Amino acid sequence: MLKQIEGSHGVAEAVALCRPEVICCYPITPQTHIVEDLGALVKSGKLENCEYINVESEFGALSVGIGSSAAGARTYTATASQGMLFMAEAVYNASGLGLPIVMTVGNRAIGAPINIWNDQTDSMSVRDAGWIQLFVEDNQQAVDIHIQAFKIAERLSLPVMVCMDGFILTHAYEGIDVPDQEQVDKFLPPFEPRQSLDPNDPISLGAMVGPEAYTEVRYLAHHKQTQALDLIPEINEEFKQIFGRDSGGLISTYNIEDADTVIVTLGSVIGTIQEVVDEQRSQGAKIGALTIRSFRPFPFEAIRSALEGAKRVVVFEKCLAVGLGGIVATNVRLALDGVAVTVYTVIGGLGGRPITRKSLHHLFENAVKDELEEVTFLDLKTDVVERELERERQLIRSGSIAENILRDVGVVDAAKTA
């Protein structure tokens, strides 16, 4: 049924349709609306047979989830930003124990400086934690991918993170086709855990493993995750059969067949990029775009074969590996190892900075002319950073960088005079 609803609400309804048995809730912007809506669904009785637990922290949230999943309950939670870091230990633990928990990440920047707005640093911080990470483009996909996520997770006995851009998706009202329960039940069978804590068949779960076996355990974790490269498209196909919608599988491409220049990205920014691509194509540029849905496992094959024909690839990402540059770009470069293609890294949209069509036009035009730096910070206020850097060169102690920059852009003075 098509509804005009908030993204978070859509996700909540989708999760509810998956008949979760335990939901752990802890508020953190911008995922909060999802668990609020789920809370209302449980409390009202619309979502039956579900324990909704208000926990004391994100660490507690995922830890409760670890317990419930290990005891054989379909388990869901959500987090973002600082919360992801606070639960980081449990994130690694859930995957290490092979627990098929599904967790939404309302992607948000990480402090300091504290910032509640969107980028993808939080998900990226745990990209190697052993979870499957699926990034969604829009709220329809958010709904659909959540439903698929449970199936992927439970089929592999691995946890899945569904990453959706905070505010841009979580708080956006769009028309969403929310599936009906019958369809979801047909697609998603009841959870049959691969292992569970059961007095009638006791196991010891979570042993200490020494040097004699740890490498093998890690190898097997790696191997297991790569199995998802086959499973994700397979389940997407199953989903399409029942729901008639294609969520794209590992990656989605847009006009790349004849493209010299391909923009690679994750998440919701693809919408704007597609518009810019369309406009540039109308002016004759051979340009296309690619969205990575499955960032973990990383679909090397799919990306390589999609980008092999291009002359240049521009990886546009909402995260930064400080001291390195692009995180996504680094992964893409690896996929293109040995292919004669130039890869540019563009960091943009950090901490909620708007990504404008104007800026993208400018960016892509420069890219097509091969006039990009290897790493570009989109819309970087170079005068501000230049002044700060100059100040640093002159003074040993230059005070708070953040305050200086704000002073430079006039915010501090404005506040003082106000």
Add this chain to the structure above:
Amino acid sequence: MKNTKPYAITLDVGGSLLNKTGSWRTDRPVYLDRLPPCNSTCPAGENIQQWLYHAESGEYKKAWLEIMKNNPFPAVMGRVCYHSCESACNRTQLDEPVGINSVERFLGDQAINNQWKVKPGKSSGKKVMIVGAGMAGLSCAYHLRLAGHDVTIFESSPKPGGMVRYGIPKYRMPREKLNAEIHRIEEMGVKIELNTKVFNIAATKEKYGFDAAFLSIGAQNGQYIEIKSDQSLPSLVGVDVLQGIEEDKPSDLHGQVIVYGGGNTAIDVARSAIRMGTQGVKVVVRNSRDKMPAHLDEINEAVQEGVEIVALRSIVEISDGHLVLEKMVTVEGGKSQPTGEFETIPASVVVQALGQNVDPGLFADVDQLELDDGVLDVDFHMMSGIEGVFAGGDMVPSDRNVTIAIGHGKKAARSIDQWLKGEFQQMDEKHEVVDISMMNTWYYSDAPRTIRPILDVVRRQSGFAEVVGDLDEDSAAFEARRCMSCGNCFECDNCYGVCPDNAVIKLGNGKRFEFKYDYCKGCGMCVEECPCGAIKMEPEEI
């Protein structure tokens, strides 16, 4: 899908049994039985701890049968034994000793009331003669019957029982109990020829075809010292007085009775005199009161009944219905010496109770048997100078009391049995005696002793009713449960419980425990927490 447990992260339960932590051990715990001090001191060699163990759970017959392995007279011993076991009892160091004696008496009486019996052994075809049906002789007869030998006892008195009958008054030793226990022995096939004095051992042995003999004629002749006297007072001998009372002969005890001597016979005479309505009884002793050889309980009861102890006095003269006493003084070494000071007390009759001697008549015609310092020498096996002739009880060199006599009877019976079979056996080595420092007494409930009811004093003064009452069944069980089972496992499950490595196997009721040495790390907690000291650590051979 069920069996696809993640490698290494998920484990099957109980796999740790593959890890034999026993290899960590440098010392290993071992179970052992140590000798409890009560058993160690019992002259009759009773396994007291063991019979108390049965009594604790109310298995009185089992307990009684355990006593009967060593002593056929629980009802007698439960009354007249001086219970050195109680003095040795480790419980003394906690509160008070276990009332072993009263439980034994309870069990003995139970057996009489319920007519519990013991069967004799399979007939061996051998015949043994015993001279004297006192405790030693009867005990020996009983044990010989258990071994299947034919036994005949020759007794010069009209009734069996020896000093217990003729030397211990009824108020301490009711005759029906004594008779019952003797009767039980007779029922096992022991023949007792009463009023039959043996004058020649060798001749009697040969005449009736006995294969061996046991002599236990006791020391029945009262010692009599000459005191300078004007014959103004009758002067009697203690054992004769007691025998006269037993035989209901008219008594010379009247008026002011003076008993001379500090042993148990003296006290028995004094207490009998009280019961016979005399005007007053004084016990004159040369030593200080604390040096009196009589049992303290007896002295105390006598004093309660009105007996006056006149300590540190010796009788030097009987004159004009009075006694002249010389004051004595205790000198270094605990001995008493005369002071040269005198006093005079009125008296109606004097009874000497200064000790007893063996009647030498039995040996008159036997060269190989001679009394040495008043007693007959025997070897380690209690055999006399003549092959096959054994002796025990008061007539051989030893302390003299009923329990020792019973012990002698048992020991001699075992020696006779072995001798009849051709060879003496080696004695088993005795276990180490358990000291309280080897035990963990925390675990024993605080439990003051159950005091046997004492006949009230007025009743005691006027008759020969038994002074010390019975324990009722609850009290007897209660008292038995005060036993700490020193050195012997009583299955409290502590070792089984406190092992952090689950390395003790419980074998089930009555079967105790075993160590799983595959897993025991040798921490020693079982030893530390064993209440009774029945486990010890031994160095592991590495």
Add this chain to the structure above:
Amino acid sequence: MAHQQVKFYQTGTLTVGNRLLDEDNRTVQATMDRSNSLDSGHRACQGCGEALGARYAIDAAMRATDNQLIAANATGCLEVFTTPYPESAWRIPWIHSLFGNAAAVATGIAAALKVKGKKEVRVIAQGGDGGTTDIGFGCLSGMFERNDDVLYICYDNQGYMNTGVQRSSATPGGARTATTMPVGPQPGADFDKGKNVPSIAMAHNIPYVATASVDRLHDLEAKVKKAMSMHGARYIQVFVPCPLGWGSQPAKTVNLARLAIESGIYPLFEAEHGEITSVTKIRNLVQVDEYLKHQRRFAHVMKNPEQLSAIQATADRNIQKYGLLGGQE
């Protein structure tokens, strides 16, 4: 009162078993068919109090639930010595997740069981004092305030023993640890610091809080049994001496636990909904030095009258506050 002392000559209910008592009055540990939830072959040190306490508590819980039990375990000695790959010493369904989240994991298990309608299956969380009073405290408090249907058992050995004996918020004043060395003017752990988790648990108003000790088996089992007869958040803190961390003889573990109780330094009590309902009385009062002198971690205290009297004062306060004297057999 969790456990009514049976006043019975011989050993009454002071020993693990007693052939003279009714079956009902014997401990689970005395039975031949106890579950041995924590079995032989584990790698705990000789004389480990925690290994003992864990088997005592879990076996009792197993008996109380007819073997329908699941346990979540915090990281620590108990976890490490029981489940090094490839051997597990547990015989119950058991999960180890992290150091600080055992209470939360248990909450999750309980939630799963509830939603699946498995009412008969019960959940225990367990850990050492570090995993309970320090790093796991947030999750513990959360579990308490939500009144989740979990019994949390803390095996209190007063320090981080698994990492090599460092101070925790359960380490007593004066004690030597690797991070509170007996040097300087205030040797050992500081006095007037630390966390009284049983009291804090009571402040959450949860149905049941108790302290127990490995030397009082009947008492301990009765408390576990009682806890398992209730629902909601419950907390039992079991005193478990650590020969390694305390510098004591392995054979002395139970004895030390006893001396801690008998000196009043470790009060045993029960509380329901925030109110103390019973205390386990001292049987034979001893001074604290009797307890301290067997432990090398207090060796310097034995030579320091000021510290010694400070510890005695703590014991005296406990005796006063909890009424630990009198009324015992």
